[in-house]
Amino acid sequence: MRSLLTIxxxxxxxxxxxxxxxxxxxxxSDTFTLSVRSQLVVESVVVKDKQGNPISGxxxxxxxxxxxxxxxxxxxxxxxxxxxKALPVPPTPAGQEDIKIYRRLAHTQVAPESxxxxxxxxxxxxALYFDMRAMPPGDQLRAxxxxxxxxxxxxxxxxxxxILRYGGGSVDVLQDFTAxxxxxxxxxxxLIVGEGQGSIESADDASSADTxxxxxQDDSEFNVFNTDRQLSALQTAAQMLGQLNEKKALIYxxxxxxxxxxxxxxxxxxxxxxxxxxxxSFWPIDARGLVAEAPLGDATQGSPGNQGMYTGAAxxxxxxxxxxxxxxxxxxxxxxxxxxxxxxxxxxxGIVQAQQAISDYYILEYYTTNSALDGKFRKIKVTLxxxxxxxxxxxxxxxxxxxxxxxxxxxxxxxxxxxxxxxDPITELTIAMExxxxxxxxxxxxxxxxxxxxxxxLALAKKGGADHTLIDFVYEIKDIYGGSTVTNVRDDTNIKLxxxxxxxxxxLPIEYDTGFTLLPGKYMIKFLARDDETGRIxxxxxxxxxxNLNKEEKRVPxxxxxxxxxxxxxxxxxxxxxxxxxxxxxAAANPLVQDGKKLMPSVTRVFSKGRQMYVYLQAxxxxxxxxxxxxxxxxxxxxxxxxxxxxxIAVTPAAxxxxxxxxxxxxxxxxxxxxxxxxxxxxxxxxTEMKSTYWQSQIMLVP
Numbered sequence: 001m002r003s004l005l006t007i008x009x010x011x012x013x014x015x016x017x018x019x020x021x022x023x024x025x026x027x028x029s030d031t032f033t034l035s036v037r038s039q040l041v042v043e044s045v046v047v048k049d050k051q052g053n054p055i056s057g058x059x060x061x062x063x064x065x066x067x068x069x070x071x072x073x074x075x076x077x078x079x080x081x082x083x084x085k086a087l088p089v090p091p092t093p094a095g096q097e098d099i100k101i102y103r104r105l106a107h108t109q110v111a112p113e114s115x116x117x118x119x120x121x122x123x124x125x126x127a128l129y130f131d132m133r134a135m136p137p138g139d140q141l142r143a144x145x146x147x148x149x150x151x152x153x154x155x156x157x158x159x160x161x162x163i164l165r166y167g168g169g170s171v172d173v174l175q176d177f178t179a180x181x182x183x184x185x186x187x188x189x190x191l192i193v194g195e196g197q198g199s200i201e202s203a204d205d206a207s208s209a210d211t212x213x214x215x216x217q218d219d220s221e222f223n224v225f226n227t228d229r230q231l232s233a234l235q236t237a238a239q240m241l242g243q244l245n246e247k248k249a250l251i252y253x254x255x256x257x258x259x260x261x262x263x264x265x266x267x268x269x270x271x272x273x274x275x276x277x278x279x280x281s282f283w284p285i286d287a288r289g290l291v292a293e294a295p296l297g298d299a300t301q302g303s304p305g306n307q308g309m310y311t312g313a314a315x316x317x318x319x320x321x322x323x324x325x326x327x328x329x330x331x332x333x334x335x336x337x338x339x340x341x342x343x344x345x346x347x348x349x350g351i352v353q354a355q356q357a358i359s360d361y362y363i364l365e366y367y368t369t370n371s372a373l374d375g376k377f378r379k380i381k382v383t384l385x386x387x388x389x390x391x392x393x394x395x396x397x398x399x400x401x402x403x404x405x406x407x408x409x410x411x412x413x414x415x416x417x418x419x420x421x422x423x424d425p426i427t428e429l430t431i432a433m434e435x436x437x438x439x440x441x442x443x444x445x446x447x448x449x450x451x452x453x454x455x456x457x458l459a460l461a462k463k464g465g466a467d468h469t470l471i472d473f474v475y476e477i478k479d480i481y482g483g484s485t486v487t488n489v490r491d492d493t494n495i496k497l498x499x500x501x502x503x504x505x506x507x508l509p510i511e512y513d514t515g516f517t518l519l520p521g522k523y524m525i526k527f528l529a530r531d532d533e534t535g536r537i538x539x540x541x542x543x544x545x546x547x548n549l550n551k552e553e554k555r556v557p558x559x560x561x562x563x564x565x566x567x568x569x570x571x572x573x574x575x576x577x578x579x580x581x582x583x584x585x586x587a588a589a590n591p592l593v594q595d596g597k598k599l600m601p602s603v604t605r606v607f608s609k610g611r612q613m614y615v616y617l618q619a620x621x622x623x624x625x626x627x628x629x630x631x632x633x634x635x636x637x638x639x640x641x642x643x644x645x646x647x648x649i650a651v652t653p654a655a656x657x658x659x660x661x662x663x664x665x666x667x668x669x670x671x672x673x674x675x676x677x678x679x680x681x682x683x684x685x686x687x688t689e690m691k692s693t694y695w696q697s698q699i700m701l702v703p
Contacts, residue, residue, distance in 0.1 A: 041380075044247045058384075070369055073367075080361055126251060127162045128164065129166070129234075147188055147351070150352070159355065232271070235274045239278060247281075256286060341353065373400060431529060438591045442658075447515060452603050473529055479522075527540045599616055612669060634666050675701050680698070
């Protein structure tokens with residue numbers, strides 16, 4: 001069920017690949033370069049006869065496919081038949097609701113699908129879109145109840161459902177595509193009936209209520225913008241879904257949508273075009289259901305109070321307004337290949353219609369003859385050779401891939417967003433990271449983070465006569481238990497290099513250094529770096545824990561232990577990509593900065609025998625009535641045998657320290673140790689309270 005997939009191959013492919021090469025010249029080297037580039041395009045086609053029944057048994061020879069008028073050779077044809085039999089409802093205890101409530105998190109994008117991981121293949125994608133701003137509370141309740149009924153009783157084994165909401169001025173993805181009924185029901189449970197109100201359409205005609213107000217600006221002028229905003233939000237939702245290659249159905253819950261003459265036509269066309277290009281079909285559902293409307297309006301508005309009450313103009317205007325609001329829903333469905341559900345009280349039927357429409361189709365794949373990566377739209381036309389009466393439904397075209405050198409600013413930002421949302425890591429750049437923590441006060445912890453990228457993997461750009469390396473950074477930290485995003489940062493750096501440092505870049509890393517303040521908890525960080533010259537990306541994701549040291553009673557509470565072989569002057573941190581304003585702010589709170597020098601954590605924990613090794617940590621005596629000394633020492637083990645140990649040091653916390661913070665610092669020399677792998681252990685002992693703490697990590701010594 002894929003609609004578009006672009007793959008770049010660096011090896012020979014006989015089917016449709018274009019090769020560029022030349023014969024070896026006399027006396028030339030035996031080595032040669034073969035460059036191959038191909039683009040695989042995948043199109044899903046629904047084929048039905050004139051009675052509306054699916055046509056089966058077709059092969060690639062039965063189709064003719066053109067791209068921008070140029071015939072293409074179909075390399076692959078597969079018939080897909082998705083089941084429509086609903087899954088049984090999971091049993092629940094009598095009188096109980098077995099729903100685990102998940103925290104509702106709003107996102108602004110649907111997670112994209114990488115070409116290597118077609119996780120939506122052979123799945124049916126249904127997006128439930130709730131226009132909360134344009135539905136009164138009664139209609140919202142009916143729409144949410146219909147969605148809940150579908151999820152409980154109509155979902156099949158191949159259905160993936162997403163929940164989108166337009167309510168606060170933006171389109172929010174409350175739940176990405178999932179088959180987890182519990183998550184979907186949880187999101188519906190947390191949606192509040194009555195939220196997002198503010199743009200319910202009013203009319204200025206004979207049916208308008210008589211408010212007795214002085215003459216003012218016409219409501220229709222505001223309605224032009226309200227309708228445009230509704231259509232623009234739909235366009236945004238279609239573009240979100242366009243990142244996915246499969247056929248998608250967007251089920252649009254609304255209380256009608258009335259165009260204001262020709263004023264909204266431009267936005268209507270833009271919305272329909274975006275849906276067609278994204279392979280999205282709209283399935284509008286009129287949440288008002290079957291309406292028995294009073295001739296002069298219901299109790300939600302005042303009496304018209306004009307002569308139209310007596311001539312019938314008010315009743316006619318009311319009827320016309322209602323019909324026009326349904327006409328727009330009908331147009332959205334008809335122009336994108338969907339079907340509107342109007343004047344029907346069982347709103348679930350509209351979702352089932354969309355579900356059943358994606359049940360029988362063909363997948364056609366071809367290598368396009370136009371290999372230009374220009375990002376332009378290419379029009380596709382598919383016909384059936386021996387059946388002129390057959391009705392074919394397919395995506396009308398796609399956007400070609402685009403080389404990074406031709407990316408606009410918006411393209412580059414979108415690439416970062418997509419990469420950050422991918423579940424699988426991108427490993428074009430190698431990234432190593434270390435996260436530490438130090439207690440600032442009884443509630444907060446300072447968390448320094450250092451990221452290293454091999455300089456040899458970065459491209460140098462000539463700018464203003466000097467070498468530069470340009471890097472974009474994005475990272476996001478989430479609270480795993482609460483599910484909320486704690487912080488997200490978008491940063492970039494432009495590091496100017498001299499001839500000497502540019503040569504050193506081949507064997508030295510680029511370092512990104514920052515810090516932030518967190519409360520105790522369990523967190524997930526996802527970090528992304530992009531070489532802005534070549535577009536190569538690397539991502540790194542890990543979980544980390546900030547413990548609550550205030551609750552530590554059995555052992556001596558300590559911070560992270562930092563191992564390093566380098567102290568760098570802040571002014572000489574050539575490879576530090578951190579912004580200068582952040583350096584000043586973080587240096588004040590960062591315990592790794594002392595006397596204008598910064599201890600640089602060894603992310604890889606590989607140390608040279610010829611250089612000193614530094615060990616730094618903090619211990620805390622918060623509950624101590626009077627300061628007392630702590631004893632600490634460092635030991636090395638190999639094959640479970642102790643081979644090195646420092647002399648114990650005794651340190652007393654500074655007087656007046658509220659946390660009773662005890663800094664522990666070691667400088668180690670071990671020329672007698674042979675190269676190899678060791679277990680480094682730090683031991684902290686409180687002789688007064690008879691408590692201790694042990695910390696261990698593997699290190700590597702090299703000559």
